Amino acid sequence: MTVRIRTGSTTPWAVRAWHVLAGFCARDWALHFRSPLSVVGTLAGPLLLLVAVGIGLGGSVAPGQQENILALIVPGLCAMSALLVASQRSVAVFHDRSSGLIDEIVTGPVSRPVVVVAQALSSATLATVHGLVMLVLAVALGAGSLPGSPVAFTAAIAAFALLSSSLCNAMAYGASKPGTIQSLLNLVINPLFFLSGALYDVTTTVVPVRVLALINPLHYAVRLIQAAYAETPPDGALPTAEALAVVVAVVVACWAMAVRFSRRG
Amino acid sequence: MSRPGEPLVEATEIHAAYGKTPVLHGIDMRVAAGEIMAVVGLNGAGKSTLMRCVAGLKRPTAGRVVVGGVDVHGGGQANIALVLQGVAIERQLTGVQYLRFVARTRGVSRAEARSLATAVIDELDLRSFAERRGSEISGGQARRLQLAGSLVRRPDVLLLDEPTTGLDAVARRHYWTVLRDLADRGLAVVAVTHHVDEASLADSVLVISDGHAVSSGRPEQLVGEAALSVVEVVCGSREQVGAVADALPAVDAERKDKVITLTTADPGTALATVQGLGLPGVSLSVRPAALDDLLIRLAKERQS
Numbered sequence: 001m002t003v004r005i006r007t008g009s010t011t012p013w014a015v016r017a018w019h020v021l022a023g024f025c026a027r028d029w030a031l032h033f034r035s036p037l038s039v040v041g042t043l044a045g046p047l048l049l050l051v052a053v054g055i056g057l058g059g060s061v062a063p064g065q066q067e068n069i070l071a072l073i074v075p076g077l078c079a080m081s082a083l084l085v086a087s088q089r090s091v092a093v094f095h096d097r098s099s100g101l102i103d104e105i106v107t108g109p110v111s112r113p114v115v116v117v118a119q120a121l122s123s124a125t126l127a128t129v130h131g132l133v134m135l136v137l138a139v140a141l142g143a144g145s146l147p148g149s150p151v152a153f154t155a156a157i158a159a160f161a162l163l164s165s166s167l168c169n170a171m172a173y174g175a176s177k178p179g180t181i182q183s184l185l186n187l188v189i190n191p192l193f194f195l196s197g198a199l200y201d202v203t204t205t206v207v208p209v210r211v212l213a214l215i216n217p218l219h220y221a222v223r224l225i226q227a228a229y230a231e232t233p234p235d236g237a238l239p240t241a242e243a244l245a246v247v248v249a250v251v252v253a254c255w256a257m258a259v260r261f262s263r264r265g
Numbered sequence: 266m267s268r269p270g271e272p273l274v275e276a277t278e279i280h281a282a283y284g285k286t287p288v289l290h291g292i293d294m295r296v297a298a299g300e301i302m303a304v305v306g307l308n309g310a311g312k313s314t315l316m317r318c319v320a321g322l323k324r325p326t327a328g329r330v331v332v333g334g335v336d337v338h339g340g341g342q343a344n345i346a347l348v349l350q351g352v353a354i355e356r357q358l359t360g361v362q363y364l365r366f367v368a369r370t371r372g373v374s375r376a377e378a379r380s381l382a383t384a385v386i387d388e389l390d391l392r393s394f395a396e397r398r399g400s401e402i403s404g405g406q407a408r409r410l411q412l413a414g415s416l417v418r419r420p421d422v423l424l425l426d427e428p429t430t431g432l433d434a435v436a437r438r439h440y441w442t443v444l445r446d447l448a449d450r451g452l453a454v455v456a457v458t459h460h461v462d463e464a465s466l467a468d469s470v471l472v473i474s475d476g477h478a479v480s481s482g483r484p485e486q487l488v489g490e491a492a493l494s495v496v497e498v499v500c501g502s503r504e505q506v507g508a509v510a511d512a513l514p515a516v517d518a519e520r521k522d523k524v525i526t527l528t529t530a531d532p533g534t535a536l537a538t539v540q541g542l543g544l545p546g547v548s549l550s551v552r553p554a555a556l557d558d559l560l561i562r563l564a565k566e567r568q569s
Contacts (some may be wrong), residue, residue: 016372023369023378027358042433100349100426105370107320108418109345115370 017114024122028089032126042130043137046077049145052246053199054148062099063103074144075133075153076198077227078223082131086092087185089123090168094181097173102262115172117260120166120251127161128154149230160221164189167252169218173261196222217250269299271538273422274319279328281314288314290476293456296469298421299388301444301454305560311476312313312457316426319455320347326422346420348411349416352429354401360391360410363399367414381417387412389443405436425448425456429463433541441466443488455495470556472563479563484556493554494532498525498539500548510548512538528562 032038053073094103096119106112132154138144147153168189175181195209196202196218202210213219220243227240271363272298281289298300303311306465317323321337335341354363361382368378375505386395391413394402403411408428415423422425426443429437448454448468456467462472471481472487482486500506500523509525510518513535519526529535532551539549554562 011372017380019369019372021375022375023366026367027355027362030362031355031357099351099353101352103317103320104347104352105320107322107345107424108371109342110370112373120547174422264382 002208016110017118020110020114021118021121024118025118025125026123028092028126031092032085032089038088042081042088043134044099046080046134047137049080049139049199050074050077064088068264070138070143071230072201072226073199074138075147075225076222078131078134078157079160079196079198079218079225080193081134082127082157083164083189083218085127085130086123086161086164086168089126089165090172090185091120091178091181093123093169094172094178095174097262098178112259112262113255116169116255116262120162120169120255120258123161123165124158124171127165128158129155131161149228152228153225156221159224159244159247161216163217163221163251163254166251166258168194170254170258173258190212192216192218195219198225199220217246220244220246269297269451270272271298272296273298273330273333274455275331276315276319277317277329277331279318279330280326281311281318281323284315287326288476289318289325292471292476293435294319294471294476294478296422296453296455298451298453299448300427301448301456301467302471303462303464304455304457304471304473305459306473307475308459310473312459313426316347316424316455320345321425324348328372338443344419346415346418346423348365348415348423348425348428348499350430354399354402354407354410354413357398360395360402360406360413361386361411364395364414364417368417371418376470378417381419385413385416388416389559395467396544399401404434404438405432408432408436409443410442412440416447420452422455425454427457429458429460430472435462455475455569461471461560464558464560472560474563474566479566484513488554488556488559491528491530491554491559493528495552495554495558496527496529496532496539497521497550497552498527498534499548500525500544505544505547508542508544509539512542 007129021202048161050073102112102115105115119146135144135153136144167187171184171188175184196216198218202213204221209213224240224244224247272295274294276292276294279289279292279294280287292311294302294315303317306312314323318325319332319337320497321330324338330337330345332345335398336355337343341540354360359365364382364385367383367489369375373381375487386392389409389412392407394406399407410427427439432439432440437460444454444456445466456463458464465483469482470480471478471486482490498509500509501525506523507521507523510520513525513527527535536549536551539547
């Protein structure tokens, strides 16, 4: 049996791009969920932090304070879980690039931008699922409540997942050695997360931390998650539209950088 | 499907550079449908860069690459599949899943990807291990799956960069049998290799050294035109090795333990030179040069 598929433009561009995205998602989901350590590793860290900070501090704070702490850190831990998946997937993206797989793919009728976007979206879907699983675990442990609007919360987690995946993947495309991507994740992504206000209220911190938050793209996505979780934006929060605009702009910039890096021979 | 003999790859006067460092100097390449071309040369000769230029991944600083009538660097989409040695089958994926993934990255639907994967599994006779995971198959089987992955793209031209690296002799021979079968079906196959023995299995050979094409043609034609012989001198001591090596042209002679091998067009002079040294216990033999002897000599000549 011989099945011949034409390489010309008989299939619309958007449909081909959709198939490429679906292909990456199917592969990445299979690889991720067939590696139990990957799944456990991205949930264990946030869960331990939840136990240590949220529940562990329960006896040390004034009555009523524990709920406030949990309301603040539960959405942050959902973001953390999503970020860990994005970091983990970026290492796989590095291998896709350095092994030559991307070069093999773009020799066919699919362009580099399509591949870069498909990889980011594929990582983002996995990261979103992990963020939501973290929420369910927190609620099941009695450490948090369900958000008032699950749809808005899911969308906010997805925005954070897409931003973190795009950032991490851009670094994966820019890195020349496996050690470099690990270092970039440790030296850039982790500080960005811990300075984003995901685990504390940025508005009550010292001025330098607030300034750093303003130039930190993750801060804006974290604000979206916190606003969706609390139903009402925290004091001093950016309007949702502006935060969303920042997220979209940084995501597009990351994709452009990744495409540029990917062209290096 | 292309007709046998129809030119599919036409690279003309290809120059390429990395930054300000030139790596290719005016290389020409012609490959027809049904033909296998081996591109050989020492490390750093520019073989992989040439492959990237033909695949459209690297833009030449000068020259033109036309594949199947399409100017590869002029915005056209040629029907090429590229196989690189570094790409591995993921350990957690089965062969079938890998092939479906590769098909989908070509922009086809799930149903089409399934059909394509099934078709190439049948065509390359991979059924016995296609359902196994990457961690459960041999290196040779993984390479055949990777080759099958390139075929789900239904290419007219197959570009392979050192496809048999890491395989044993039997697996390499089998791999080339598969390539021959694909060429017989009308594909143009270009294989970069530094296993020079594999070049004799190709229809044509392009020898690259230091970014220059130093020779090209059919393997037997290259050997015949060169009319070279290999003189082997087995010495009895290290002192004798030194004396013989000093007497022979340094470029052409190779030393290994107490054996000196010389590829030359004038074996008589070489024999007379060694015999003239009057060394006791030194044995001499002469045989016609094989393709790998010729290729190594050509590559070294250019480097020197």
